[in-house]
Amino acid sequence: GARWFLVLYVITTGFNICYSAKFYFEKSHSVWAVLISEMFYYKQLRFIMSIISSYMYSVWLTTTYVFVTYANAAYFEVAYFNKEIRNLSGSRAEMKRKLLENIETFRLISEAISELDLVFRLYTFAMLATVIPILIFTLMMLNQHLSSVTDFVICAPFILFCICAFCSVTIAPARVHEECQNLKHSLCRNKDIWQPHDPEIYQLASTLSSHCEQNGLGISIWGFATLSRPLILGTLSATAMMMSLLTDLKPERIIEVEVEEGN
Structure with a gap:
């Protein structure tokens, strides 16, 4: 919701400001702080990194908030x-009228979800294509260069960024897809629709049921695949496999040992 959006915005902005100010007041710097400062020829320009990262975090939070809001709106619709289908009842004439209205309502819902997919399909592809590699390489760098608790605290926002981005991009669309798949089950479980048998009601219900058989209805990854729970599970499995493979192939950690002369 908007409350969590504001909380995350304040936390990320405050962290960047505190971390940037910390570099100028501390006597000794961590490995990560030194590496970041060496990105610039003049170390006094290091604050540019904080400004850029703060801007990137704000843009990411804003786009994610808009995406999740629209996806949740589609889910609630x-x-x-689905609830209206489960509670559908009444006289034969009312059932026919309600089924006709539901067919038109579902057509509008399908059209809205398709338009939502056209808007966000490239966004979901870009987020998944960047977040997963960033998460893998951040964990590898943390494992390779971790030397203090401060280094872990510095890397924690990037790790949380990747986890939150992955969850927000996948969970909300998966809920929409799952709820669309449950429409036919709700229609089939409603006893008032099928008994007593009425040919006209049966035909209308069968038409609505056929309209609900849209396995691709949802938000897709640039049209390749619809975001669903099986896809999320497969992505997590592939990510874990890639992390384990890269961990086995990573170079050994270099440990510097000072040797005094004459020993």
Whole structure:
């Protein structure tokens, strides 16, 4: 919600300001702080890194908030329609009228979700294509160069950034897809629709059921695959396998040992 968006925005901005100020007041610097400062010829320009990272965090939070808000809106619309299907009852004439209205309502919902997919399909592809490699290499760098608790604290926002980005991009669309798949089950479980048998109601219900059989209805990854729970599980499995492979192939940690002369 908007509350969590503001909380994350304040936390990330405050962290960048405190971390930038800390570099100028501390006597000794961590390995990560030294590496970041060496990015610039003049170390006094290091504050540019904090400004850029703060801007990137704010843009990421804003786009993620908009994406999750629209995805949740679609989910609640489908969930409410699903509830209406489960509670559908009344006289034969009312059932026919409600089924006709539900067919038109589902057409509008399908059109809205398709438009939502056209807007965000490239965004989901870009987020997944960048977040997963960033998470893998950040954990590898942390494992390779971790020398103090301060280094872990510095890397923690990047790790949380990747985890939150992955969850926000995948969970909300997966809920929409799952709720769309439950529409046919709700229609089949409603006893008032199928008994007593009425040919006209049966035909309308069968038409609505066929309309609900849209396995690709949802937000996709640039049109390649619809975001769903099986896809999330497969992505996590592939990420874990790649991390284990790269961990086995990583170079050994270099340990510097000072040797005094004459020993």
